[in-house]
Amino acid sequence: MDAPPQPDRFADAVIALPIHCRRCGYNLRGLPAVGRCPECGTDVWQTVLHTVDPTASSLPRLRNPRAVGDAMLWLMLCILGATLLVLARPAARFADRFDPATADALSRHVPPEVVFGSALLAVAGFWSVVRLAPPRGQEPRGPVARDVRFVALGLVVWAISATARGLMVRVAPSPDARVADLAVTVALGAAAALVFAGLHGILRAIGLRSREYRTSRSGRQGVLVMIATVAGIVLGEIVTTLADAHAVVEVARITTMVCGLMLVVGLGYLTMNAAWIRRALRLPPPSLAAVLRVVPEMPPHAGGSRAR
Ligand SMILES: [Zn+2]
Missing domain, CATH: 1.20.200 (Fumarase C; Chain A, domain 2)
Known part of the structure; x- marks a missing residue:
């Protein structure tokens, strides 16, 4: 497959929709986009690309x-x-x-x-x-x-x-x-x-x-x-x-x-x-933005600052 590599800006993203692993069908919602499927080890990113169809979503929108x-x-x-x-x-x-x-x-x-x-x-x-x-x-x-x-x-x-x-x-x-x-x-x-x-x-x-x-x-x-x-x-x-x-x-x-x-x-x-x-x-595939939610990077002492 000519799957494009995962861009860095999604390094902290998690899966926001209930999408299912391409290989085993495991529900990947909530898992990090960089990780692997806990059931079968397939790259989560592969499933993301399969779900999203980046080529289609990069085309200009049709009126109707x-x-x-x-x-x-x-x-x-x-x-x-x-x-x-x-x-x-x-x-x-x-x-x-x-x-x-x-x-x-x-x-x-x-x-x-x-x-x-x-x-x-x-x-x-x-x-x-x-x-x-x-x-x-x-x-x-x-x-x-x-x-x-x-x-x-x-x-x-x-x-x-x-x-x-x-x-x-x-x-x-x-x-x-x-x-x-x-x-x-x-x-x-x-x-x-x-x-x-x-x-x-x-x-x-x-x-x-x-x-x-x-x-x-x-x-x-x-x-x-x-x-x-x-x-x-x-x-x-x-x-x-x-x-x-x-x-x-x-x-x-x-x-x-x-x-x-x-x-x-x-x-x-x-x-x-x-x-x-x-x-x-x-039934167009969902956009990348809908599938991924980028979690803001936690500062190292996040826990401490919340307790304060
Ligand atoms: Zn799997």
Whole structure:
């Protein structure tokens, strides 16, 4: 662990809150911060650092941490749902191709209109944009304000494109609509890339406040990878639509599906990350000043002077 050494100014501090030893759970309240746990010998200071999260408490305060936490989680749930609804029908049709006997076994259960639900979820995501945006007159040019605008623009483009796709299959079904459909796919990809670009910046600023997010290696989803999977889906669709050679089309189809699966799994992780961040923002760790009480140093003859 890269635990910073205990600063001298806490040499006379005692633990003021009932915090429990990291290793054995012993209640350390009242013990000196420099000492060791009487039960297991672990440095008390280690438990203090674990409880306090000095990195998070050194960051500038958020105006409304609860609203920001809720907005992050809601935004991720909307994006996850909107993505699933866009991918559901292509995935069902892809799966149906493996069994020619039951040509529409799965896709029969996924009507093309589900894409309207995706547009609705993109609109619902706007609640998060409103909550994340800085108030009028405050830091309108700040980096997070720019990232929130990316997310907002991405959601607008997503809602329009998903609606367009729904209208194309419902109102004007046409056998040679493949190129128009491809244009919608490209627009959806651009929308997703915008949202992820914004999320990248927002998570960089806000994610630091969650120790779980900050330090997790396996559970933390990189946002740039998500942009790569979106690019893979769009490229796969372009080749599937425009290429002639059967083998090339097959490879492109499989690429699209693999990238789609990676996208959904990654979004699942991002949603979990948003839940971590929300939890840290709702229940922030106590500050060092709350955990430690510095006892004024007793003069050597303190006892005598009191008796006088
Ligand atoms: Zn202990």
